[in-house]
Amino acid sequence: MYLTDASDATRCKVFPTTLTKTAIKWFDSLPPRSITSSDDLTKKFLARFSIQKDKTKHAPSLLGIKQGDRKSLRSYMERFNKACLDIQNLPTEEAIMGLINGLREGPFSHSISKKHPTYLNEVQERAEKYINMEENSRLGEASKTGLSNPPRDKDKESRKKEDQPTEKPRKYHNYTPLRVSLVDVYREICNTEKIPPPHPIKHKRGGSRTEYCEYYQIYGHSTNECYDLKNVIEKLAREGRLDQFLANRADEQKKRRRDEEGE
Structure with a gap:
């Protein structure tokens, strides 16, 4: 969230998805429109759970995070991002300098x-380019040497695929016809x-960067193709x-047809 300069509204929407047990019950008990x-x-979360840390971390602590000779750029960016979360009011310039230093x-x-960056989201975008290059290079080297999938690993993978269903089971046998797209229903x-x-899911690498799910707020599949959202709407x-909502939509469609016939 910090490295991508997420908006205030996005932070508010994403935060509850990280809560479990007592914390999510507390969040659900908050009065509507009580969060501004x-x-x-x-502040309300900290006041309720009184989170205390042994030591307050500051920007200089980022200097201890190094990429390492055999560590990938992706793993370094993930570790650095987590470290930034532990520092309150982290200045952008110090975050960028700490990242470059490591x-x-x-x-x-x-x-x-x-070309020295001035914004964190600029660093993230440029890093993604080199992360993809690095991972594609490793895949190419592995395919040349024939070590990408050793025989034993292939056997394990084939057994796992046999044990797992090829398609996610349907939760409902029949779904209510909405007559409008799933994303329109969700937005409304x-x-x-x-x-x-949404249920926590492990982000898939290599997913489509052109398809975005508003429910999960991730790239990889569109909102209209979101299986879990479809089940939520059906419920x-x-x-x-x-x-x-469906009645209002039907009235709007009838009115639109009447207007078109009148023209």
């Missing part, structure tokens, strides 16, 4: 030294209906909580 900003949410000698560090009701947060429909 991510800072407000942070890079090992290589193409990305040379690129950064030639997400501010009025209490929609449960609301079966509880009768979409009747008014």
